[in-house]
Amino acid sequence: MMFRYIFLVVFLTDSLRNFHVSGCDVNCADKPVFTPSRLVVKYGDPTSATCVACQGVCHDKLFGLEKSVGDVTENGTMLYWTVGKLTDWDPSPMCYYNTDSGDQCCTTLPVIVYQPPENVSISFVNHSGPMFENSQYTLQCIVENVAPVGNLVVTFYRGQTELSRQKSSSKPQDKPVTDTFTLNVNISKEDNGAQYWCEAKLELGPEGPQPPPVVTSENITATVHYGPHLQKTGNLESIKITEGQSLQLNCSAVGNPSPSYIWTVPPESHSSFNDSVVTIKSVGFEHNGQYTCKVSSEDRTATVTFTVDVQADVIPYIITAVVIAAVVIVFVGLIVYFQYYRHNKMGHYNLKDVLSFHKRQAVPLDP
Numbered sequence: 580m581m582f583r584y585i586f587l588v589v590f591l592t593d594s595l596r597n598f599h600v601s602g603c604d605v606n607c608a609d610k611p612v613f614t615p616s617r618l619v620v621k622y623g624d625p626t627s628a629t630c631v632a633c634q635g636v637c638h639d640k641l642f643g644l645e646k647s648v649g650d651v652t653e654n655g656t657m658l659y660w661t662v663g664k665l666t667d668w669d670p671s672p673m674c675y676y677n678t679d680s681g682d683q684c685c686t687t688l689p690v691i692v693y694q695p696p697e698n699v700s701i702s703f704v705n706h707s708g709p710m711f712e713n714s715q716y717t718l719q720c721i722v723e724n725v726a727p728v729g730n731l732v733v734t735f736y737r738g739q740t741e742l743s744r745q746k747s748s749s750k751p752q753d754k755p756v757t758d759t760f761t762l763n764v765n766i767s768k769e770d771n772g773a774q775y776w777c778e779a780k781l782e783l784g785p786e787g788p789q790p791p792p793v794v795t796s797e798n799i800t801a802t803v804h805y806g807p808h809l810q811k812t813g814n815l816e817s818i819k820i821t822e823g824q825s826l827q828l829n830c831s832a833v834g835n836p837s838p839s840y841i842w843t844v845p846p847e848s849h850s851s852f853n854d855s856v857v858t859i860k861s862v863g864f865e866h867n868g869q870y871t872c873k874v875s876s877e878d879r880t881a882t883v884t885f886t887v888d889v890q891a892d893v894i895p896y897i898i899t900a901v902v903i904a905a906v907v908i909v910f911v912g913l914i915v916y917f918q919y920y921r922h923n924k925m926g927h928y929n930l931k932d933v934l935s936f937h938k939r940q941a942v943p944l945d946p
């Protein structure tokens with residue numbers, strides 16, 4: 580008696596809705612048997628099941644099948660339950676027979692009535708327009724009119740990548756409900772152009788339709804504004820360059836929208852630049868100084884400063900110096916050589932020559 584009472588309590592709390600007959604014992608021996616033992620039916624579809632109320636033990640016993648929808652036909656102890664169009668969210672029929680002690684022995688056929696979601700939509704909660712990098716946003720997937728919500732599994736995707744799989748946290752319910760699922764996502768610049776979508780799947784077990792019913796949302800494309808981020812940050816120290824050489828300053832940055840560039844350059848250079856790269860074919864002293872590149876994308880900016888130190892080209896001076904030195908050396912050498920020649924060899928013959936010159940000159944002059 581105690582055992583039966585406990586069971587009754589469990590039965591009552593577990594499925595109050597199936598409690599059609601007072602004092603029905605679903606844990607008795609030789610229970611009625613349903614074939615199939617479980618039904619999964621789409622709302623509005625036909626269905627049927629057979630119950631053998633008692634296996635040879637109910638010659639003179641009363642038996643039957645209680646139902647909220649459909650028709651019952653009998654053949655011996657076989658009971659046929661048929662429904663042309665299932666429009667009840669909780670139709671679970673109960674098959675029973677009366678025992679000798681006056682109680683009832685019964686079996687309830689579990690029937691899951693399902694309805695795939697009417698609509699699945701995805702959005703970023705409380706947000707429209709472009710997003711900003713390094714911020715968190717909340718994706719929301721709304722699944723409309725799905726039953727039973729307890730069998731619903733929602734999956735969020737970014738492209739083909741699964742982000743999160745969630746089960747409903749709302750209380751189990753046979754009738755269709757609309758449920759909302761959320762997922763926090765950290766948005767980075769790589770998410771610009773990424774497609775987000777969600778999928779609602781009813782997991783109805785092996786008795787359910789194969790494959791299980793799946794409804795997917797449309798894709799939403801993320802537009803992420805970011806940057807500007809400078810691509811090269813090194814080498815910002817003083818750039819030493821010799822006059823006459825070519826100079827290139829690169830402050831390329833990435834950003835969405837595409838960044839614009841404004842350069843502040845030494846006033847003496849009389850130039851203005853609005854491109855990511857500044858090129859000076861031949862550097863002069865007027866190009867000496869600081870070059871500041873201001874990169875802007877909307878109201879976000881980044882700046883980089885290059886200090887250009889133009890140095891004199893000393894090679895021409897060295898060449899000139901070498902040439903002058905060479906000339907001087909040659910000149911000095913010549914002087915030294917002639918000095919030596921005069922004092923030594925030239926001096927020796929010189930006397931004779933000078934004398935003979937005087938003689939020869941003297942001859943015609945003194946006939």
Ligand SMILES: *[C@@H]1O[C@H](CO)[C@@H](O)[C@H](O)[C@H]1NC(C)=O
Pocket residue numbers: 654655
């Ligand atoms: C009842 O069942 C028996 C066998 O189980 C079968 O031969 C007979 O045709 C059935 N009668 C009806 C009306 O279905």
Ligand SMILES: *[C@@H]1O[C@H](CO)[C@@H](O)[C@H](O)[C@H]1NC(C)=O
Pocket residue numbers: 697698699700
């Ligand atoms: C699904 O829901 C979205 C968002 O509420 C709506 O724009 C769309 O028209 C709906 N589609 C259908 C088939 O109801």
Ligand SMILES: *[C@@H]1O[C@H](CO)[C@@H](O)[C@H](O)[C@H]1NC(C)=O
Pocket residue numbers: 704705717
């Ligand atoms: C969205 O905005 C509404 C009203 O402004 C607010 O009640 C709700 O909590 C917001 N939702 C989220 C997820 O921030």
Ligand SMILES: *[C@@H]1O[C@H](CO)[C@@H](O)[C@H](O)[C@H]1NC(C)=O
Pocket residue numbers: 738739774776796797798
């Ligand atoms: C959404 O995008 C993914 C890949 O990014 C694609 O596989 C899927 O077919 C798209 N869905 C729709 C409804 O366009």
Ligand SMILES: *[C@@H]1O[C@H](CO)[C@@H](O)[C@H](O)[C@H]1NC(C)=O
Pocket residue numbers: 715763764765
């Ligand atoms: C998002 O960023 C926050 C802090 O920036 C971090 O705590 C959180 O774990 C991140 N979430 C994901 C899903 O990466």
Ligand SMILES: *[C@@H]1O[C@H](CO)[C@@H](O)[C@H](O)[C@H]1NC(C)=O
Pocket residue numbers: 810811829830831856
């Ligand atoms: C400037 O730097 C970027 C990034 O390092 C590079 O992709 C680009 O080719 C450079 N531009 C020039 C003209 O060198």
Ligand SMILES: *[C@@H]1O[C@H](CO)[C@@H](O)[C@H](O)[C@H]1NC(C)=O
Pocket residue numbers: 839853
């Ligand atoms: C850059 O300057 C040139 C001439 O100085 C001009 O034609 C061009 O439109 C400018 N570009 C931008 C993006 O300001």
